[in-house]
Amino acid sequence: MQTQEPRIKKHESAEAVLDFENKRASTQLASPLDSRLTTMLESISDAFYMLDLDWRFIYVNKKAEYFLQRPRTELLGKVIWEKLEAVAGSAFETEYRRAVQENCAISFEAYYPPLGKWVELRVSPSAEGLAVYFTDISQRRHREDALRASEERFNIVMKATADAIWDWNAQSNEIWWNENIESLSGYSRKEIGTGTDWWLARIHPEDRQRVLHRVRSTLEGGTEHWMDEYRFARRDGSYAFILDRWYVLRDSEGNVLRMVGSMTDLSERRQAEIERDRLLKEKNLLLESTGEGIWGIDSQGLCTFINRAGAQMLGYEVQEALGKNMHDLVHYRHADGSAYPVKDCSIFQAYHSGKGAYEKDELFWRKDGTSFPVEFSSYPILDAGRIVGSMVTFRDITERKAAQSKIQHLAFYDSLTQLPNRRLLMERLSHALARSRRDSGRGALLFIDLDNYKTLNDTFGHDKGDLLLQHVAGRLKSCVRSSDTVARLGGDEFVIILEDLSTELAEAASHAKLFGEKILAALKEPYTLGSHEYFGGASLGIALFEHQGESLHEVLRRADLAMYRAKAEGRNTLRFFNPEMQAALMVKAALEADLRRALQEEQLVLHYQPQVDSAGRVTGAETLVRWQHPERGTISPAEFIPVAEATGMIRPLGHWVLECACRRLAMWARNEETAHFTLAVNVSASQLRCPDFVKDVLRTLESTGANPHRLKIELTESLLVDDVEGTINKMAALKAKGVGFSLDDFGTGYSSLAYLKRLPLDQLKIDRSFVSDALDDHNAAVIVNAIIMLGRSLGLEVIAEGVETEAHLDFLAQNGCQFYQGYFFSRPLIVEQFEALANTKLKESICAQSMECL
Ligand SMILES: Nc1nc2c(ncn2[C@@H]2O[C@@H]3COP(=O)(O)O[C@H]4[C@@H](O)[C@H](n5cnc6c(=O)[nH]c(N)nc65)O[C@@H]4COP(=O)(O)O[C@H]3[C@H]2O)c(=O)[nH]1
Structure with a gap:
């Protein structure tokens, strides 16, 4: 670096400077005496000039001429400050004057602008003036500057x-x-x-x-x-x-x-590299260990990576997929074979919108051209906030879909016959009704119930019963068009929906009838159930779609009603739903509403029908409920008990009856004349099925204080069909407390003797149909006799109901029956009448003569 400031060194000794003082060179320069000195001064490499005391040049050597860039002729005799402007007023002048003032030799370095060089000056004052030597030191100065700069650079680099x-x-x-x-x-x-x-x-x-x-x-x-x-x-x-x-x-x-x-x-x-390697390894591990397929695409949709699982699922090698357009490779077609344009593809949209996308059921196509269902998600890949591609994760959902359809099948199809179940039937029926209303086309609902199915089950076992249902399902399906629905409602009930029969009611009815007959004929054909040949039949009810806004439940109920009518009218036949049935239906519905009110408003009363022994003594009564309807008068239980059973009202009703009976027993217990009376209470199947039944009976006995030994529960045989073990357990629990049991309507059901032996029964009750037929029908007489014998052999009491005449009584007595109940003795009575009758009548009354003959 150059500086304009002179660097000055004082030379206290004058050895380094030529001794001009002694030689007075300045004055003699022009003289030939000093020619040797002049020669020397001319030949030295330093520039040299001398000034007199007035600062005029008195000598200038050759080198000085070059430095000062003036010929000496121009300088000699001239004042330095006037001739050399660069010197005047500069450091040079300052130092020159100082040397003279202080009278000492001075050495300094200074930059000389006219020459653009650094010079080193040595000035030496004398009595004559000032001798000035100067040397060009530019090169040295440059070297020094360069070195200094280099050192500085080095230091900076060291610091940086x-x-x-x-x-x-x-x-x-x-x-x-x-x-x-x-x-x-x-x-x-x-x-x-x-x-x-x-x-x-x-x-x-x-x-x-x-x-x-x-x-x-x-x-x-x-x-x-x-x-x-x-x-x-x-x-x-x-x-x-x-x-x-x-x-x-x-x-x-x-x-x-x-x-x-x-x-x-x-x-x-x-x-950072180690961390990056670790992350890379983890990423690879993740990509390769997952069962999901994962791929990435760039902004062109070209595959940038794909894991092995993904490639495998798609049938490609990883290398094959890399660089390929993934949409074109695996996502180019819909299930129906139509093209899947990339603009509709959610992966593509995820890339463009920057938002993730999810598809739960689409197809990917394998290399071999086959497809498989997938669920996939797509996420944009961002780099510094810019979307550079997207990543797709997918999984093959073939198994899940199969499981789903299996679940769906289980939910909507009957597992035994593979026919649509009730739920699917309702759905199809609802659509059929809507279509029929919209198109004015008439359809029909056929309700089919197999005849004697329970007998088959009891006789040959449930596996044969199941086999029959499967045969029936097959026959029904073979009878219908593919557009029709055959469903199994449960048990032995089947339903068929026939659509588009005709727009005309009569024609639709005629088609439905023909079709129904075809079904009945098909179902009547013999069945091979294992090694057995079985002849069965069915009852069939038909309800036409009326276009009057009927609900599907109503249509189903109508067909059901028609089927019951068919069953009641001889089985293996068909019946159409008609307005009378509708009326009956409405009566039933009204009854249902009324019965609810009856329970709340205490319109029910209990009647007592005496039961007598062979000596004509009243042993107790069967309680029979009556409904004192405010408008319709007394309604028979035969009419409202089934309604109560169907609607669940039988439970509160049954409880009411039981409580009345127990309260009555407790009252009778206080009177010597009535203390021995038993009361038989009817209990229906749905009452007994209630888990709290035993608890309810025991609690009622306890709260009323009735003697359990005086209470007799009448069960019907049909009750045993459903849950024999459960029934036995409940009976045993009550029996242990002293409660007695009578099996009602004996002979009409299908009880097997094996069950009968296991039931903790006290009494068999001969159904009144056998009693009334016994005198005219030999078979009925044989059955009555057999029941009495059976009861005896099992150690059970036998009571006959429906004893209407003396002849009945005679017949029963002759066959060994011990107890009786029937109009011959008394109709069911209100309690006061019963008590009056029990105390008086049977000791001397109408049956006195009859008793004599026993
Ligand atoms: N033809 C004829 N009939 C006779 C004769 N003696 C009695 N009966 C009638 O036969 C039925 C006997 O009752 P069930 O077999 O238990 O049949 C009963 C029973 O199953 C049910 N029931 C009655 N009360 C109750 C009850 O409190 N609870 C339950 N769950 N069912 C009841 O209603 C059915 C019908 O009861 P009811 O109409 O009272 O009809 C009674 C009775 O009035 C006779 O000599 N000839």
Whole structure:
């Protein structure tokens, strides 16, 4: 760097300056005496001039002419300040004047602008004036500036770099370190010293030999540059990852003078690399270990990665898929074969909208052209906020779909016959009704119930029963069009929906009838059930769609009603629903509503029908409920009990009856004349099925104080069909407390003797149909006799109901029957009448004569 400021050195001794004082050279320069001096001054490499005391040039040598860029002729005799403007007023003038004032030689360096050079001046005052020597020192100054600049640069680099710089001197075998080695290693430079051992000892043992080998081969091999990475121990015991780059300096003969290097701490970068490698490994592990397919696409839709599972599912090798347009490869077609344009593809949309997309059921196409259902999600891939592609994860849902359709099948189809079940039937019926209303086309609902199915089940077992249902399902399906629905409602009930029979009612009815007859004929054909040949039949009810806004439940109920009519009117026949049935239906519905009110408003009363023994004594009564309807008068239980059973009202009703009976027993117990009376209470199947039945009976007995031994529960045989074990358990629990049981309507059901033996019964009750027929029908007489014998052999009482005449009584008595009930003795009575009758009548009354003959 150049400076305009002179650098001044004072020469107290004048040896370095020619002694002009002594020689008075200035005055004599022009004289020939000093020609030798002049010659010398002319030949020296320094520029020289002399000034007199008035600052006029008195001598100028050749070199000075060049420097001052003036011929001496122009200068001699002229005042320096006037001739050399660059000198006047400058540092030169200042120093010249000072030298003269202080009378001492001064040496200084100054920049001389006209020449653009640095000069070193030595000025020496004398009595005659001032001698001035000056030399061009520009080159030296430049070298010095360059060196200074280089040093500054070096210092700056040293400061700027985080690297630890080292310089090994081959001669002294010493290392110089810059200060960064302290932060890199954690050691102070004092601790580090200048030896090479410290550095070598810090290199990780696993890296040390390799590094040494490299260093040696660099030194010996003549290469100048080398680099290596190694682990370098820090003071705290951890290792820094170092990149060491070194440079070898040699002399002209190739001998190593020194080696300079820089150690860059790569720890953070290496740590980041290690972390990145770890993440990469984890990512790969994740991609490869998952069962899901995963692929990524770039902004062109080209595959940038795909995991093995994904490629496998699609039937490709990973390499095959990479770089391919994934939509074109696997997502190009819909299930129906039509093209799937990429613009509709949600993966493509996810890329464009930047939002994730999810499809729960689409198709991907394999390499071999087959397809499979998939569920997939697509997410945009962002790079610095910019969408650069999207990632797709997908899974094959073939199995899930199969399971779903299986569940659906189970939910909507009957597992035994594979026919639609009630739920699907209702759905189809609702659609059929809507269609029929819309198109004015008439359809029909056929309700089919197999005849004697329970008998078959009881006789041949449930497996044969199931087989029959499967045969029936097959026959029904073979009779209908594919557009018609055949469903199994449950048990032995089947339903068929016939659509589009005709727009005309009469024609639709005629078609339905023909169709119904065809069904009945098909079902009448013999069945082969294992080794048995079975002849069955069915009752069939038909309800036409009336277009009067009827609900599906109503249509179903109508067909059901018609089927019951068919069953009642001879079985193996068909009946259409008609308005009378409708009226009956409405009466039933009204009854249902009324019965609810009857329970609340205490319109029910209990009647008592006496039961007598063979001696004509009243032993007790059967309680029979009556409904005193405010408008319709007394309604028979035969009419409202089925309604109560169908609607669940039988439970509160049954409880009411039981409580009345128990209260009556408790009252009778207080009177000697009535204390021995028993009361038989009818209990229906749905009452007994109630889990709280036993608890309810016991609680009622306890709350009323009735003697359990005086209570007799009448069950019907049909009750046993459903749940024999459950019934037996409940009976046993009550029996243990003393409650008695009578089996009602015996002979009409299908009880097997095996069950009968296991039931904790006290009494069999001969159904009144046998009693009334016994006198005219030999079979009925045989049955009555058999029941009495059976009862005896099982140790049970036998009571006959429906004893209407003396002849009945005679017949029963002759066959050994012990107890009776019937109009012959008394109709069911209100309690006061019963009590009056029980106390008086049977001792001397109408049956007295009859009794005589017993
Ligand atoms: N033809 C004829 N009939 C006779 C004769 N003696 C009695 N009866 C009638 O036969 C039925 C006998 O009752 P059931 O078989 O238990 O049949 C009963 C019973 O199953 C049911 N029932 C009556 N009360 C109740 C009750 O409180 N609870 C339950 N669950 N059912 C009841 O209603 C059915 C009908 O009861 P009811 O109409 O009272 O009809 C009674 C009775 O009035 C006779 O000599 N000739």
